[in-house]
Amino acid sequence: MITMEAASVNIETLFKTYGNVRDGEEPWKKYGRVNDWNVDLIPKLLMSNGELTNILVSTDVTRYLEFRQIAGSYVQQGEGPKATVAKVPSDAGEALRSSLMGLFEKRRAKKFLEWVGEFKEDDPSTHLGLNLASVTMKDVY
Template sequence: NEQYDVIVLGTGLKECVLSGLLATKGKKVLHLDRNEYYGGETASLNLTNLWKQFRPNQEPPKEYGHNRDWNVDLIPKFIMANGKLVKMLLHTKVTKYLEWKCLDATYVAQYQKGGLLKKEKMAIAKVPANDMEALKSNLMGLFEKKRCMNFYKYVENVELDNSTTWKKIDLETATMKEVYKHYKLEDNTIDFLGHAVALHTNDQYLNQ
């Protein structure tokens, strides 16, 4: 039977989501891709396909080992675990074709001034993910660690639909800058909280 309701060209993430949504609505879908692999621009390629993509008419060097030992992402993928995209992927069953790995930690580079006993340097430090990690972090001084720990505790316990947990902050009107100010957090702490923890790409969120 070669009759279909919809033909979808390409097997990238958006095409797979579209096919899945149509299929869940009872449509008969034909899904095609001109490549020898699935995934489109978001594919993960073995050694053979990687060479075909970027070095056509050449063979991979034998010292690189077996073809199956390689799985190179064309585009690194990072998806928030509680985001709408994850729910959509689960609903459309696209997750059956994906492999997932939890992110163990994130790190930032921080410039450290030199002194009498140490040289200036760019240090790599783990971004604290909770109040206890904040207390042990090398990103902050002693007093700032305490303030950051209190901020983490507040975030962990606050409930947006329960104003009694907001304490002295009106979350319906306060900007993020005002929340930081309430906890007297330093600019460096605000920087890694906003960009390395909350993953904002700019500082516009501070006024929201």
């Protein structure tokens, strides 16, 4: 067994650890030099819009970092051969189709995602009567 001592691995270690490679096989060689590939085992997500984003752009960190939109967020349920991967819902339709929640949770998630989609910070009629300066997320849910 290979032990991980870092938050990222090269492509050979990735294949040996997670790739079901048989003895004698070296599938990573078709991708070029081993150290040209570095896979972050703990991807960093920056979910922001505002001052932090403005600071990062103005300091030109794009020379060192790569920014991308993500297609979705996924979670694993269970372990071993029975493990499944499910998409975390990001809109009302996905909430209703999700295997992550029961019927009542799906309805609440759908309503919440619809509210978020229609929310406008400068339009109090979309705030559902909530004082957004003092309300907690528990109150929102």
